[in-house]
Amino acid sequence: MNPPASSHAGTGIQGLDFVLQGGLPVGRPSLVRGGPGTGKTVIALTFLCQGIREGENGVLVTFDEAPEALIHHAQGFGFPAEEYRQEGRLRILDMRPDQDEVVGGGLELTAVLARIDHALEGAGARRLVLDAVDGLEGAFGGQGSLRRELGRLFDWIRDREITSLITTGEIEDFNTRFGLEDYVADCVIALQQDMTHRAMTRLLRVVKRRGGPHAGGEFPFLLDEQGIFMVPVSGAVLNARISDQRIASGIPDLDRMLGGHGPYQGSTVLLSGQAGTGKTSIAATFAQTACSRGEKVLFISFEESVDELVRNQRSIGTDLPHHAGEAGGRRLVMEPVRAMEMGLEEHLMRIMRALDRHRPDMVVLDPVSSLASRHVGDGAKEMLLRLMYLIKERGITAVTTELLADDSQGVSQLDVSSMIDVWIKLRRHEDNGELNRLIQVVKARGLPISNQVKEFRLCDQGLVIQEPYIGEGGITYGTAREARQAEDEQRQEQLEEELTRRRRLRQEMDAIHEARERLTRAEDDARAVEVDREIAELERRLANIQRARATVSRSRT
Amino acid sequence: MKRYLLKLYIAGMTPAARRALENLETLSRDLANAGMELDVEVVDILERPQLAEDERILATPVVVRKLPPPIRRVVGDLSERERLLVGLDIQER
Numbered sequence: 001m002n003p004p005a006s007s008h009a010g011t012g013i014q015g016l017d018f019v020l021q022g023g024l025p026v027g028r029p030s031l032v033r034g035g036p037g038t039g040k041t042v043i044a045l046t047f048l049c050q051g052i053r054e055g056e057n058g059v060l061v062t063f064d065e066a067p068e069a070l071i072h073h074a075q076g077f078g079f080p081a082e083e084y085r086q087e088g089r090l091r092i093l094d095m096r097p098d099q100d101e102v103v104g105g106g107l108e109l110t111a112v113l114a115r116i117d118h119a120l121e122g123a124g125a126r127r128l129v130l131d132a133v134d135g136l137e138g139a140f141g142g143q144g145s146l147r148r149e150l151g152r153l154f155d156w157i158r159d160r161e162i163t164s165l166i167t168t169g170e171i172e173d174f175n176t177r178f179g180l181e182d183y184v185a186d187c188v189i190a191l192q193q194d195m196t197h198r199a200m201t202r203l204l205r206v207v208k209r210r211g212g213p214h215a216g217g218e219f220p221f222l223l224d225e226q227g228i229f230m231v232p233v234s235g236a237v238l239n240a241r242i243s244d245q246r247i248a249s250g251i252p253d254l255d256r257m258l259g260g261h262g263p264y265q266g267s268t269v270l271l272s273g274q275a276g277t278g279k280t281s282i283a284a285t286f287a288q289t290a291c292s293r294g295e296k297v298l299f300i301s302f303e304e305s306v307d308e309l310v311r312n313q314r315s316i317g318t319d320l321p322h323h324a325g326e327a328g329g330r331r332l333v334m335e336p337v338r339a340m341e342m343g344l345e346e347h348l349m350r351i352m353r354a355l356d357r358h359r360p361d362m363v364v365l366d367p368v369s370s371l372a373s374r375h376v377g378d379g380a381k382e383m384l385l386r387l388m389y390l391i392k393e394r395g396i397t398a399v400t401t402e403l404l405a406d407d408s409q410g411v412s413q414l415d416v417s418s419m420i421d422v423w424i425k426l427r428r429h430e431d432n433g434e435l436n437r438l439i440q441v442v443k444a445r446g447l448p449i450s451n452q453v454k455e456f457r458l459c460d461q462g463l464v465i466q467e468p469y470i471g472e473g474g475i476t477y478g479t480a481r482e483a484r485q486a487e488d489e490q491r492q493e494q495l496e497e498e499l500t501r502r503r504r505l506r507q508e509m510d511a512i513h514e515a516r517e518r519l520t521r522a523e524d525d526a527r528a529v530e531v532d533r534e535i536a537e538l539e540r541r542l543a544n545i546q547r548a549r550a551t552v553s554r555s556r557t
Numbered sequence: 558m559k560r561y562l563l564k565l566y567i568a569g570m571t572p573a574a575r576r577a578l579e580n581l582e583t584l585s586r587d588l589a590n591a592g593m594e595l596d597v598e599v600v601d602i603l604e605r606p607q608l609a610e611d612e613r614i615l616a617t618p619v620v621v622r623k624l625p626p627p628i629r630r631v632v633g634d635l636s637e638r639e640r641l642l643v644g645l646d647i648q649e650r
Contacts, residue, residue, distance in 0.1 A: 095613070118606035
């Protein structure tokens, strides 16, 4: 499955290497295209600096941004670019075009080739980046000879057999005119950004990958001053840390529904339910129990403020401030994040940074649906999957809640079930003017689960799950259950009497049947004897007739 | 007498480089008649790539007016006299 290491150059972006199934083709030119601000330069810089970090010196040719700005960017992503430059491992060629007067024709770009060649030799470089190469056209676009010269430059890069990455703006025409996509580049990556519902979604797509496999489809990624973050969904779980350790939820009855010991550590739990079904309460119970075990918990609340959360959970006996405070060892960190305030990307970024800062054993996202619900696009869902992947990859137990709309018929809107290990559905059951809460384990990977819908109550002792009453007319819950139970008891006596009578009748029927069978058999036997006798008689008479004929014919001759 | 120092950067003696050099030589003669001195130094960046780096040269041929300041640059085969003079800011009285 894994191609030989020598044929791929790692980009330093884990998710991108996965999408490219190893990295960029070694000794070949690749192309990254995308509009302004899509992250082309970030990818290029990361690719170059990652190479230097691994001992492959690099040359960076910039046609747009100042060398100092690029160094500053790279340092933001955690690469000591200035040091690299001083050590001679990184060379930056400033090829930002001056606004030179152009007089006459015959323009040649041999100088560009010569400078790059000189730098590659000087640094002993094995990686090359040409950033915003379409800037050349901006400067010399009016020149007829530019077309030929750019073609010559790209051919030269191809012939130079160096692992290179060329970035261009999203000017389709530029790339096609110089055969960049069809002929020059072995690998073409397209970047795109969409603004939907006031949230920015960035997408990466591998348009072409000569002589090598790549994962298809569009991959969302995040971009900020700390670099690119991209985690592909597929194959995600393969790398995740797996634990055999089970963790108690704090609700013994729920643990029993999950095969007796609660979910596995590091698994992702989703609590789906309509408003008022107790999602947050169960999540808070998970959190409190984890803190009591000595685990660190990050509770991210998207809808309730910390004060609201604390007050509401105290009413059912969950003491969140204790665990957040000194006495509880500050094991609980509560972070309210207002879902409305920012774009999805910023959101996820904040959550990821919070994960890095606090390094929790468990994270609660309540409700995680507030991240996806406002953003209808698939990008949001994929982004959410990536967040869940990230959490899982780090071995962090995730307890997430999903608010279902009242008219949702209990159907999840998140489409993240592939990522969910334990899926618990909560439901309201309204009957006889009473509201009861039902709980059901829809799925639990690797656990023997109860498939029964059970009832639970939120009382000041916390959460209590009750066995439902199963009787005539289906399963009933709440006080209706008690009434139904008394009613059923009375009827039970009648039924038992009836049952005894019928059983006796049944036995009698068997006896009658047996007697009838014996009689029939006797009659049949007698009949058989009679028929046998008749056959014998007929045979005897036939024999007599034949003997008489024989005697007559003999006497005639 | 007004003096100008120009450097012509070329990447090998290509046809365009030859034309640029010829155009500068013609200009130099014409300016000499008008009482101006035009010194032209030719640098082949294929032989000295570091100079191309120092001058941040992309396209050749390119002529740089070194003296007197300010520095002016003109790219191309310099085949249009009027525009060349404007680009180098040389007044042909």
